[in-house]
Amino acid sequence: MAGIAVSTTINGDAVEYLCQPDETLLDVLRDRLGLTGAKEGCGTGDCGACSVIVDDRLVCSCLVLGAEAEGRRVETIEGMAHGDTLHPLQQKFLEHAALQCGICTPGFLIAAKDLLAKNPDPTEEEIRFGLAGNLCRCTGYDKIVRAVQDAASVMRG
Amino acid sequence: MNFDPRLTNRSFSAVGTRPIRPDGIDKVTGRARYGADFNMAGQLVGRVLRSPHAHAVIRGIDTSKAEALPGVKAVITAADLPDLTGGDSALYDILDNCMARRKALYDGHAVAAVAAIDARTARQALKLISVDYEVLPHVTDVDEAFRHGAPLIDDAIFTEGLVEKPVKPSNVVKRTQFGHGDVHKGFGEADFIVERSFRTEQTHQGYIEPHACVASVSADGMAELWVCTQGPFVYRQHCAQLLGMEASKLRVTSSEIGGGFGGKTHVWAEPVALALSRKAGRPVKLVMTRDEVFRASGPTSATSIDVRIGARKDGTITAAEATLRYSCGPYAGGWAEVGAMTAFACYRLDNVRTVGFEVLVNRPKTAAYRAPSAPMAAFAVESSIDELAGKVGMDAVDFRIKNAAQEGTRASYGPVYGPIGIGPTLEAVKNHPHMQAPLKKNQGRGMACGFWFNFGGQTCVDLNIGMDGSVSLAVGTVDVGGSRASLSLVAAEELGIDYGQVKAIVADTSSLGYNDMTDGSRGTFSSSMATISAARNAILILRERAAQMWDIPADDVVWEKGHALARGEKYGNLSPLSLKEIAAQSGTTGGPIAGHSELVADGAGVSFATHICDIEVDPETGATRVLRYTVVQDAGKAVHPTYVEGQYQGGAAQGIGWALNEEYIYGKDGRLQNAGFLDYRIPVCSDLPMIDTQILEIPNPNHPYGVRGVGETSIVPPLAAIANAVSNAVGVRMTHIPMSPPRILAALEAGAGKHDA
């Protein structure tokens, strides 16, 4: 199979790569570009650990082909902090201990960022349903929800 | 140097605070490297071929076509993993589970593996392997497997532990019994007796990170294994034994671990990856798919449990007994035994007997899952206790308080308890505002207790003081949920320095002495004990160095708040020396300063919890919603309270999932039907309420700070707490976990309103 040449933007940087037609965006990020922050928990869109934002839409990168990223803007966990300055969600996840093992954390942070971009002042229920596509097996979600509430409050100023 | 692990009365400055974990930044920025995040030059992709049959003789495997496929660098079968187990049957079972030898014993059992230049080639190669199976009758249900005439999984199994050795083989590996007193007499004294049978279905630990490793065996026989594991030293030992290597030639590095809960205490694919690498002469990366994780790793036992408990009118339990049948998968295990030990551990009983039966089934090899075996036994016992309280006419909490074990009680599994937390958790629950909150129609409140032993075990820690006064702490227990923060706190506490001066890491197997795996809630308990010991050893050296710097006898130097102090008026002119100042001079006072500790952490204090929950049942659909949940648990001493709360909440959430929806569903063909997160339903964020926690601290006398393990107990009460809540909401006693909507609806229709249905 011939590789497909893709030009895209990842975390603000122009990126070019070759990928196979059946290769997912997740595989491209992890195996070709070394961006291993997005995780594969299931490969079927059921756990959200591979969440990224493509053109302002939250998606599971395991359910997007690498070829589909042509001309798009992809945001991953690696682009969430600005240099040394953590995004408020990252900071609040640390302060609230909203992670134990941490494998789901990049996906949660990306999903929460998307959630707050669309709804800056969500209720607890909106946060819970908004993050229902991200599985966490360690925390029981309590501290995650609290961290998102706190970050939302900080971001609203 | 002798280490005294006994509890000492002291106040804390670092322990009990809630700083940010040292590995946190990497985890929120995506930099932390987990099992699948590591790569080596020239690495191949490993994939495993798995049996589609629940039970089949492997008559032959033809790998020639796969081997001929361009890009395939190695194909292995059981023939490439010769039996080097030397009669160690437990090790043989591990070997057979890694790669089926004579028979495939469950849907998903590995039968061959390939290493190829990329995933696509590896997948194609698997399709080219031809396995000649002779399909045999199978049995996946624990009760069916228990019966006479069930398909035999291993014809060399004759039940152990019976008075007379059986003449025929069966699927029952072993019978175990615990207890004391005379239950027959005790039931004779009872005014009320509750007798019921319960079932729980098989669940998976459900860690989000699939098993993953990179194995590299060099031509000189040296090997490296990067892997997500709860026990790098145990993995090293098993892999080395199975592959015929010396342990010291295999260096195992535990990656960050994306959840384990007991499921990453056993080797699965790692020996296969090493065997592939050895054959191919290149590094091999092997990552399980989610489907493989469900079909071939984990799960816990499915169970069938009979309980009988009697009480007098005054609420005193006179006798209790239970028979527990636990599935082990196709290999012997001790799961029912543990269930039988924990079943009545919360109570003070004069007459108690539990009997456990280990049952083989054609399902994946049972693995530990957070307080393994205890939640199912607690479900059966705590449901029956609630019902008995009702018959006696006592409040469920008061009934438990009346019969709760206390210091000096002889536990049903043998030992006599020291200071324990069951009574205090019950008192705390009795006084908790949650118990007084009003309930609406179709809502119910339930509570239940849980017990877990907690483990200690072999532990080793290195504490190195740098010349700048910063401290690196190398531990050998894997950090599964914040223990690097807790252990840094302990080191800071003992040395009297700031938390920020300590950096804890998890060492690889070549850098530190042997450590048992991180199980049994032992990580913080054992490694904190070793950290304290290592810090005290370092302090001895720090005092000597200060003495040298001052040119006074070391006995005249004491250590307080991170400083060496010269004791006595004659040294009034000597200002205290900080750790930093002493460290700065270490090059000229005798070299690097370090403290080491190698110990067996004995005396892990037992742990108790009591949970309260409110649920609402939709009587038309059987759907159950958890409205409110409270965990009260004894931590001994909470080193980092936020992560202790996290353990309480996480265990409760897993228990809630188990209680309501999680289960392995097998078809008549013996194949697992729900090997994915879509139909193996772990709780999602919108399924749960906030989970309130209350930490009690009844110090463990066998730890310098009073620490007890906290990780596991929280999964023990939820099954029963929710079952009791459902019973209180709709008046039907649920005896089958999970209480999925179809089961609840069927129970409602069958038993409408009757408690004794």
Next chain:
Amino acid sequence: MRYIRPLTIEDAVGQLVGASGTAAILAGGSDLLVRMKGGFVEPDLIVDIKAIAPLSEIRETAEGFSIGAAVPCAVLGENKVLKKAWPGVVEAAKLIGSKQVQGRCTIVGNLCNASPAADSVPALVAAGARAVVAGPTGKRTIAVENVPTAPGRTSLAKGEIIEAILLDNRAPRSGDAYLRFIPRTEMDIAVVSAGVNLTLDETGVIRTARVALGAAAPTVLLVEEAAEVLVGSKLDEATLERLAKICAGACRPIDDKRGTIEFRRKVAGVLARRVAATAYERAGGK
């Protein structure tokens, strides 16, 4: 395997017609990529239709709405006019998968995946939605219920693509609703589901009705007997009882990992009652 991204529907159809081996249409990919990952399909050609501009639009026409085949369900939820006119269709579409999946999945994909448990399909059938099919011989419009023919199978011929779903303008006093039963609160496939679409007269009497059930038979069920019971009523308790009974009776479900026959029958009736009440309220009935 080839991946192509045609710019016109004609080109897409031509590529599909000319394809040797198996070809797959890619819109959101939330079913296709899962099937590829599981090794259930290995298409020789993947036709990504998202670059065909009209397919990514929701158009308001004189007759109603035309929803392009590549419009993600999240976009349906953001379209206020559509949501106001067809709240049941939108709420059904919004139940497919997670937020992540919502950003990708489409109602046409949901329809063409031909799962008996597809969430949007009962709502579309209740709504009387039609599918515009483009193919080598031109275009045709068919009722949505005529697309799936069996689990995993559709009536589409080689080279045919559904380019849009058509929904009519609403008569006054109309309402639709959709409900499904899942064991969790999110991230599940419907165990059983029901969609109801009603139009009332000035006095609140139901004049027209459509009732559809999902996961109750190999394909979506349009239960005409249930609609007949509703018509002429004001959705009184007796009518609701009959509706529930008819819907439970109309089911031809199976026992599987998600539910039992008995459970699906009972709950189909319960959902039909509940969803009819919501539709009635949305139509302005009291």
